[in-house]
Amino acid sequence: MSRTADYTIQGFIYQFTVTLHVLLQANINDSIVIEGPIEDIDVATPAGIESTQCKYHEEKEKFTLSSIYKPVLLMMDHYFNKSSQKTKYKLFAHFPSEPVNSKRSLTKEELAKILSSQDTSYKTIIESLVHVSDKNTFLSHFEIEFGPSLGDLQKSTIVLLSKEGFSTQDVEDLFYPNALQSIANLSIKHLESERTVTKDSFIDALKAKKKTAISRWTRELSSYQNLLKRRRDQMRDLLSRNQRIRCLVLDSDFVLDFESKIVNFIEDFVKKYNNKIRLHECPIFCIVGDNALINTIWRRLNEKNVIVERGHxxxxxxxxxxxxxxxKEIKDGRSEFKVRICSYANEFELVEKQEQMDDVYVISKRNIFTWEARPDLNIELIETNEIAEIKYLFQLATTI
Structure with a gap:
């Protein structure tokens, strides 16, 4: 991963963690909009709206005025052109050399410098403010707060979560990563009403989640190896049971080195979970990919003597x-076929309607989970694209 991409992901995790921090400190009647119409976090209180934008500048040692031109101009545009002018705006930013929790406002001279910027990317916003006679009125509605590093913010947020009745270990390995994932999921909802939560509603939903989130966001946490182990332990019980009808939905565009590694993964899975001829059920592998890819997997498995049923x-x-x-020939331990393989796009809907599955494992970052949940159906959403990690979670490897 490039340094730029790494900083971008860190920025999102910082924003999600700040959002969680704000949620945990909110009053019971406060309404919080994640990715609000104004900023990253909009908190509606009896006194008005408090809007916060987050910036994480780990790579920039010192604060410079030019680094905040864009957020300040966007906030000014909203204040003068789109609000009742009762909104309070905060820029919550981390710069390594700035004292944590210190605050500052802008001077009239600094605001004038921002408004005189010659950067063409700001031209439209600056022109939208030309009609404002006294732009300095914005200054009393704006402040900058310098936040801690991501690591320190995570620690203080975990402490806040622990005060909500969670054990520290559960917070670190379950509730904190799940909270980040919940905020990430909410942030992409289209309707503002779907992105609006209260502290109590968020905590209640968090308590109901018993599976550690494994995703592009949680894999960036320093505790990721512990999260994998926790999720592996959570999956162990159902995987150890016989006579479970299991289905794995595998996204070929998501899993790294899919073509070169998927056949060995399926072979290992079949050897472990379809080796007891009297007790084990034949697993279903549903491939998100074209027919040419599915046929290649089919052929290569048959060459390894892992006989496939394609349903044709x-x-x-x-x-x-x-x-x-x-x-099945019980005496000889032989079965007509060892695994079923189908296409997600063309065949899975028919399969799902006909088969009473016990476990469905979805390995993808796309929202391809569209069928209705049932009380007796265990659904595992796993967002890791590393085959080594997938094998570890499924007890097919003891280490990563």
Missing amino acids: VAGEFNVKHFLRKPL
């Missing part, structure tokens, strides 16, 4: 043929 009859997919029980 006279060139067409037949769901009843696909889901039929394999013929």
Whole structure:
């Protein structure tokens, strides 16, 4: 990953953690909009709206005025052109050399310098403020607060979560990563009403989540190896049970080195979870990919003597043929086929309607989970694209 990409992801994690921090400190009647119409975090209180934008500048040692031109101009545009002028604006920014929790405002001279910027990318915003006679009135509605480093912010946020009745260990390995993931999920909702929460509603939803989130966001945490181990332990019980009908939905565009590694993964899975001829059920692998890729996987598995059922009859997919029980020779320990493989795009909907699955594991970062949940259906959403980590979670490897 490039340094630029790394800083971008850190910036998002910082924003999500600040959002969580604000949520945990909110009053019972405060309404918090994540990715609000104004800024990253909009808090509606009886006194008005407090809007906060987060900036993480780990790579910049010192604060410079030019580094905040854009957020200040955008806030001014909202204040003068789109609000009732009762909103308070905060820029919550981390610069390594600035004292943590210190605050400052802007001077009239600094504001004039921002408004006289010749950067063409700011031209439209500056022109939208030309009609304002006294731009300095914005200054009493704006402040900068210098925040801690990401690591220190995470520690203080974990302390706040612990005060909500969670054990420290559960906070670090379960509730903090799940809270970040929940905020990330809320931030991409289209409707503002869907992104609006209160402290109590957020905490209640968090308490209901018992599976550690494994995603592009949580993998950036320093505790990620512990999170993987925690999620592995959570998955162990159901994986150890016999006679479970399991389905794995694998996104070929998401998993790294999919073509070169997926066949060995399926082979290892079958050897572990379909080796007891009397007790094990034949697993289903649903591939998000084109037919050429699926056919290649089919052929390579058959070459390894892992016999595949594709459900094709006279060139067409037949769901009843696909889901039929394999013929078995108990004495010799042989089965007609060891694994079922289907296409997510063309065949999975038919399969899902006909088969009463016990466990569905979705390995993708895309929102491809569209079927209705059932009380008796265990659904695992796993957002890691490393085969080594996937094998570790499924007990197919003891280390990563």
